[in-house]
Amino acid sequence: MTEQKKDYILDALGELEDDFVAEAASYTKQKTEWKYWRELGVAVACVAAILVTVKTVEYLPIGRPTESMVTSEKTNLDSSNEQEAFKEEIIPEGTMVQDAVYSEGISWELVASEMENPKDTNDKAQGQMIDSTENISNKSNVLESVQSPSLSVRLSAEEILDQGYDIFKGVVTGLQVYRVTGKINQYFTVATIEVTDSIRGAQQNGDICEIYLPVAKVDDMVMVNSVSGDLDKLEVGSNAIFMPRTATETTGLGKKDLGEWLCYADFADYYFSEAIRYLFLETESGVSYEKNVYEIPDENITLDDVAEYLRKMLEN
């Protein structure tokens, strides 16, 4: 860069309004009290739901499939095949997440990646990559937990929208599957979304954001849990309306006091812990969503109809 251009930029930045400078000089990130209570309420509800439905799995929402979690009739993998599927992974135990700020005592690796535009690759994708695009298969067998749907917290559409999560329509431009080792023996996916219609929240049309998904497709297997909804059906190119939760330093998996903590914010801007009621996915047979919650009057609706419905709900 020439000295002239450097001066040009510095001079231009010198014109910044005083208010912006003062705002940045004094800015402190704050949470309002009601947000704490709301998050606490949601957390308590989630913990209660988890305790009721899961007794054998210490870490949720998904784990490496165990015998108790696998419905054998839904998969053609026998146990030796399952071992085969995992044995090539060599992971240094006990190392910290690279570049992680909030996570503790975990190691991770990128298992598979499929990106529409390789430049959009999540900055985290610098770990040990042991496989590539071919590992994501559409012809997947399903490994699913024996949990029954744990939507014990019955919320109406209005109550769900009142939770204040960002809502946006977008197209999936990338999927990256990670594995975390340690007690948090998890696979998860980070979806890259290009926002095409921001309905509520900080995202703007054209923005790129990342969402932590508690599902993963690896080696012809799909790992999901009962509250994942249609997340396992997301593919690069999928269109959907997302209502994800914002990832912060306090949202994640594991136990901080045991020294193992996977913080969603280290990987993504948002996360889903339950997607049945928070995702509207465009499929070949129409829009897939939780019809017991949202009363959208028209069977042949499109995502644009859903967006309009949500906007009207938000106006009221």
Place this chain on the structure above:
Amino acid sequence: MEDQKIIELFFARSELAIQALAAKYEKLLYKISFHILQDSEDVEECLNDTYLGVWNAIPPARPNPLSAFVCKVTRNLSLKKYRAKTAAKRDTSLEVSLEELAPCIPTLSAEEEWSAQELGRSINVFLHTLDAENRVLFVRRYWFMDAVSDIARDMKMSENLVSVRLRRIRNQLKKYLEQEGYRV
């Protein structure tokens, strides 16, 4: 001490004004200057010049907000000193943040040299379109030249998240400037 009281001390020509100003803002001003100069002695000198400059400016000026005013004085004096040095320093926070931002900034021809002010105004308009958090991220990185790690710590975000957001903001800025007719 409240800014208003500090300004009153300046108006009363009380030397306590400098002490009060330094007590409240020296840490911030030191950071701004150090990011540019990377030399403690130069920074000290610059801060003394800042206090002198503010002493001479108030009165008659009655800046509001005072914080922005003193920050700008420090930044301008630090840049002046930086430019006066014959050997350009490399790898300072200033260099790093400028290299990051440069691809979003219009190419410059001799005829366009006058337009730095105009570009500054466009950036101001763009910043108004951002939410407060993203605006602060931008200003801290490219005006204060704070390190990503410092911003992440202060704003309780991961460094990755800060980097990703800054990248998006830069892309938005580039798109905005192109829409405004700049050749980026």
